Amino acid sequence: MSLPRSNTATGWLLAAPLTLVxxxxxxxxxxxIVIVSFWGATEFSIYPAFQFDNYKFLFGSSVTWAVFGNTFRYALITWALTLGIGFTVAYFLAFHVRTLTWQITLALICTVPFWTSNIIRMISWIPFLGRNGIANSTLLSMGVIDQPLEWLLFSDFSVMLTFVHINTFFMIVPILNTLLRIDKSLIEAARDGGATGPQILWNVILPLAKPGIMIGTIFVLTLVMGDFTTVRFMSGSQSANVGRLISNDVGLLQYPSAAATSVVLLCTVLIVVTGLLRLVDIRKEL
Amino acid sequence: METRPRSFYVLATFFCLYVLFLYGPTITIGILSFQGPGGGLTFPMRGVSLHWYDQLFKQQAVGDIWGAWSRSIRLGLMVMITTVVVSVMGGLAFRKRFRGSTILFYLIITSLTIPSILISLGVGLIFSQSGMDVHWSTSGFGAQLTWTLPFGLLIMFAVFNRFDKSYEEAARDQGATNWQTLRHVVLPIIGPSLIGVALFGFTLSYDEFARTLLTAGSYNTLPLEIFGMTTNVTSPVLYALGTLTTVFSLAIIGICLAFVLLAQRRRARAGSDAGKGMV
Structure with a gap:
């Protein structure tokens, strides 16, 4: 395909600031990061080198594999939960809320917390989940348990809860965007053809919602895989993901080792994203 | 009005539970921030007071939160303006396919999906190895742009996907130059969505933690300061600060929404001069 030369010149001129940043x-x-991942480190400093020690250590350690496994586990569980919740909420807004004003209002209610601080939203779970928190005291007074549950806060449970709490936004918005664009006459046609509610959902709405689901999936998977704050806050250092591994090395000034882990993490994330991008044309779907 | 199917009530309940899940914790710390002086991090409330807000205003009690806050606001404004300008230019560039635009597009996607800590680490390493000092207004500013620009550009892509090109053609047919078309036709039409880009730019910067962690230098932004507090402050002061910054964020969102509504209303009133004769 040949492109007009003037397009290219104007294009790059307008895109110059973006390109520079x-x-x-x-x-x-x-x-x-790639360069430093081949460097060496002493206890206090790092020095230029070209050695594979960092990678050898990384792949030779059983901790690495366990932590990568844990990262995928977090990502997949969060993905499934945010997809379930996000699709249900978006479906409700798109097909059951009848006026545009209400649709906008309710969608705003779902999106406003996204523009507030994630760290504050994480801290906010403490009075709920703590040993003497609301959840425990409610369950105790209802007689469901006879001593406080210890696994509510600083556990995998609280990590996952926070992931879902913070990231469902990224599922709701793109899915709602695609659902609102579905031509209502398609659904009527299916109903006239004798399809039941579940059949319409499965055979008409879900396939048409696929692009939104894919965009949401890209967001949720990459955010959870690259996270280190949520795990740092909510696990109470009980569990780790790759982000934590990197930030621990940074804390110990072991930059080359942190860089090597980063390279592996980046490759993993980009492979996942590339795979998902084959299933959706983001620019067309926005 | 036709009756609602039962599925409506099931889904409405689900929706309400989700909203409760979304807002419950924030409202809880809002209430707990008004604990009496003897109160702790959880219920019961031991009296109601402004004690913890009072503590917040005493400088020595909790580090330099007011300095951090002012830095966060300044940084947020810098990032906001840059994001709006660069996103609009980028959005205009991408309206026509140009040589190399695909590569640039994939860079934007990479910028969006790369783990934040990698930006922090990489930018930090570049600055330290080249002997420059990391500072929130240089390295921190750039690191945050890698997060806000992709959002700004995605919004611009969405806006231009829905843009009716016949307005531009009409302007050009009337003899407007490229610049006049942009200034008097395109920009006014996309104006309200720029408020959205600005909102993303400011709030994503104001709340950003991971990308500023290793790039802010010795002067903390507010999220970094709060992060530091969580490790050594175990009193409702944390909730007071949390509530205050959430209220601030909500005010920003409110102002942006008001602007959008105002812009829409003005357009509805002044949008068409049909039937008003020659001007």
């Missing part, structure tokens, strides 16, 4: 703060940092 991404070149300096995205591409260069990635190159730097």
């Amino acid at each position: 991404l070149a300096f703060f995205l591409v260069l940092p990635i190159i730097m």
Whole structure:
């Protein structure tokens, strides 16, 4: 395909600021991380080298595999839960709320917390889940349990709960976007043809919602896989994911080792994203 | 009005539970921030007071939160303006397919999906290895842009996907230059969505933690300060600060929404001059 030369010139001129920012703060940092991942480190400093020690150590350690496994587990469970909740909420807003004003209002209610601090939203779970928190005291007074549950806070449970709490937004918005674009006459046609509610949902709505689901999936998977704050806050250092592994190494000034882990994490994330992008054309679906 | 099917009530209940799940915790710390002086991090309330807010205003009690807050606001405004300008330019660039645009598009996707800690680490390493000091207004600013720009651009893509090109053609047919078309036709039409881009730019920067962690230097932004507090402050002061910054975020969102509503109303009133004769 041949493109007019003027398009290319104007295009790059307009995209120049964007390109500069991404070149300096995205591409260069990635190159730097790749370079440093081959460096060596003493207790206090790092020195340029070209050695594979960091990678050898990384792949030779059973901790790495366990932590990567744990990261995938978090990502998949969060994905399933956010998809279930997100689709249900979006479906309700798109097909059961009848006026546009209410649709906008209720959608705003779902999105406002996204613009507030994640860290505060994590802290907010403490009075709920703590040993003497609301959940425990309610269950105790109802007689469901006779001593406080210890696994509510600082556990895998609280990590997953927070992931779902923070990331369902990223499922609701793209799915709602695709659902609102579905031509209502398609659903009427299916109903006239004798399809039941579940059949319409499965054979008409779900296939048409696929692009939104894919975009939501990309967001949720990459955010959970790259996270380290949620796990740091909500697990009480009981469990780890790859992000935690990196931030621990950074804390110990072991930058080369942190860089090697980062390279592996980045490759993993990009492979997942590339796979998902084959299933959806993001630019067309926005 | 026709009766609602039973599935409506089931889904409505589900929706309400989700909203409760979404807001419950935030409202809880809002209430708990008004604990009496003897109260702790959880219920019961031991009296109602402004004690913990009072503590927050005493400088020595909890580090430099007001300095951190002012830095966060300044940084947020810097990121907001840059995000709006760069996103609009980028959005305009992507309206026509140009050589290399695919690569740039995949860079944007990478910027969106790369784990935040990698940006933090990479930018931090570049600055330290080249002998520059990391500072919130340089390295921190750039690191945050890698997060806000993709959102701004995705919004611009969505806006231009819905843009009716016949307005531009009409302007050009009347003899408008490219710049006049942009200034008097395109920008006014996309104006309200720029408020959305600005909202994303400001709040994503204001709340950003991971990308600023290793790039802010010795002067903390507010999320970093709060993060530090969680490890050594175990009193409702934390809730007071949390409530205050949430209220601030809500005010920003409210202002943006008001602007959007105002813009829409103005457009509805002044949008068409049909039937008003020659001007």
